[in-house]
Amino acid sequence: MGNESSTPVDDAVPPTTLHGRTIEAVARYIEEKDVHNIVVMTGAGISTSAGIPDFRSPETGLYANLARLNLPYAEAVFDISYFRTNPLPFYALAHELFPGKYRPTVTHAFISLLHKKGKLLQLFTQNIDCLEREAGVPGEKIVEAHGSFATQRCIECHTEYPDDKMKEMVMNKEVPHCVRKSCDGLVKPDIVFFGEALPEAFHQKRGLPARADLAIVMGTSLTVQPFASLPSFVREETPRVLINLERVGSFGSRPDDVLLLGDCDEGVRKFADALGWRDELEELWDSTNPNKDTKKKQQEPPKTRQEALDDEVEKLTRDIDASLKLSSQANERIRSELEKPSSTVTSDSQSPPNSVTRDEVTSDKVTTQAATDLVHVFPHLKEDRSDKPSL
Numbered sequence: 001m002g003n004e005s006s007t008p009v010d011d012a013v014p015p016t017t018l019h020g021r022t023i024e025a026v027a028r029y030i031e032e033k034d035v036h037n038i039v040v041m042t043g044a045g046i047s048t049s050a051g052i053p054d055f056r057s058p059e060t061g062l063y064a065n066l067a068r069l070n071l072p073y074a075e076a077v078f079d080i081s082y083f084r085t086n087p088l089p090f091y092a093l094a095h096e097l098f099p100g101k102y103r104p105t106v107t108h109a110f111i112s113l114l115h116k117k118g119k120l121l122q123l124f125t126q127n128i129d130c131l132e133r134e135a136g137v138p139g140e141k142i143v144e145a146h147g148s149f150a151t152q153r154c155i156e157c158h159t160e161y162p163d164d165k166m167k168e169m170v171m172n173k174e175v176p177h178c179v180r181k182s183c184d185g186l187v188k189p190d191i192v193f194f195g196e197a198l199p200e201a202f203h204q205k206r207g208l209p210a211r212a213d214l215a216i217v218m219g220t221s222l223t224v225q226p227f228a229s230l231p232s233f234v235r236e237e238t239p240r241v242l243i244n245l246e247r248v249g250s251f252g253s254r255p256d257d258v259l260l261l262g263d264c265d266e267g268v269r270k271f272a273d274a275l276g277w278r279d280e281l282e283e284l285w286d287s288t289n290p291n292k293d294t295k296k297k298q299q300e301p302p303k304t305r306q307e308a309l310d311d312e313v314e315k316l317t318r319d320i321d322a323s324l325k326l327s328s329q330a331n332e333r334i335r336s337e338l339e340k341p342s343s344t345v346t347s348d349s350q351s352p353p354n355s356v357t358r359d360e361v362t363s364d365k366v367t368t369q370a371a372t373d374l375v376h377v378f379p380h381l382k383e384d385r386s387d388k389p390s391l
């Protein structure tokens with residue numbers, strides 16, 4: 001699994017299930033077959049129009065900005081060993097990304113509409129921003145494969161930390177500690193850091209794509225394993241729709257693959273038009289707008305996506321700059337700690353045997369090995385993916 005050919009199917013080859021390889025044909029299939037088991041798989045691309053920077057995009061430069069600061073390396077912000085020593089950069093980032101600050105996109109609303117129509121079997125997302133929940137998709141319909149800000153706990157004794165206190169601490173830019181005074185360990189949202197096991201729900205539900213009558217993949221480069229293998233579990237004759245700026249994974253290699261290459265908000269609107277759901281979609285999306293009654297806001301010219309992303313990167317850089325108070329001596333200590341062999345810096349000692357983990361960071365030096373170790377989260381470091389684990 002996960003080693004499917006990515007050679008595009010010949011245009012002359014007819015689809016086996018659909019009437020054609022178009023979004024209109026997919027809409028017809030949903031109606032005619034009364035399709036109810038749709039699996040959706042998403043990534044960072046569905047949230048960029050909300051203003052959340054794509055961490056890896058060279059245009060937004062978020063990681064480039066982080067790297068410029070006092071972090072030993074940009075990705076340390078998601079490294080559990082570094083977090084133990086200095087949680088401030090992560091909490092500066094958390095302050096920016098914390099749920100409630102961003103509005104779901106029309107793509108999130110489309111997923112919510114699928115649920116409202118009783119057609120969503122399961123959503124698998126790599127995003128940590130919780131925007132699917134805010135758009136109205138219930139928690140049990142979502143597998144947050146890389147965790148999210150929805151819950152949090154002590155990294156030492158694993159005692160859960162209350163949501164309201166967490167929000168208060170993050171908003172006040174304070175670092176939360178365990179509610180058990182005798183423990184006092186650091187508290188971290190249940191986001192999967194390097195070296196940590198994927199959530200149990202991922203393992204329990206990763207068989208669902210094989211039961212789907214339709215798969216929709218949006219806004220992901222499909223480079224992060226094991227998530228990237230999920231679309232290959234969809235049955236051969238089951239239609240798969242890709243809505244993304246670029247062709248990814250093995251999409252286009254099967255007779256019933258439909259590719260909508262472009263912006264996903266535009267793509268879901270086209271999909272909704274074909275289904276006759278457009279008004280409902282816009283209404284649902286409108287209900288997620290916290291400023292819909294604020295006339296002043298409506299009069300302001302909307303920011304372009306690039307302007308919004310630039311603002312976000314600038315704000316984040318300022319925040320993290322202010323948060324980093326490490327002396328160069330302390331930084332050196334952290335660096336030497338992180339340069340120890342990987343067994344001393346990984347944190348998955350509590351991971352169940354055979355569990356699938358996100359790779360850990362083993363060095364702050366940009367060696368070839370370190371670069372390839374990080375490919376699952378930072379595809380721009382890609383050199384050779386042949387050694388990546390797959391399901």
Ligand code: CNA
Nearest residue numbers: 043044045047055126127128129219220221244245263264
């Ligand atoms: P990625 O590797 O950055 O890929 C994003 C994909 O989306 C690319 O193929 C882009 O071409 C495409 N894309 C970007 N914008 C659009 C758009 N408007 N319309 C259509 N396609 C678009 O991100 P992945 O999700 O594949 O990688 C998984 C990472 C991303 C996980 O580890 C996440 O934690 C991480 N991440 C999450 C968020 C978030 O929660 N919003 C933000 C940034 C990164």
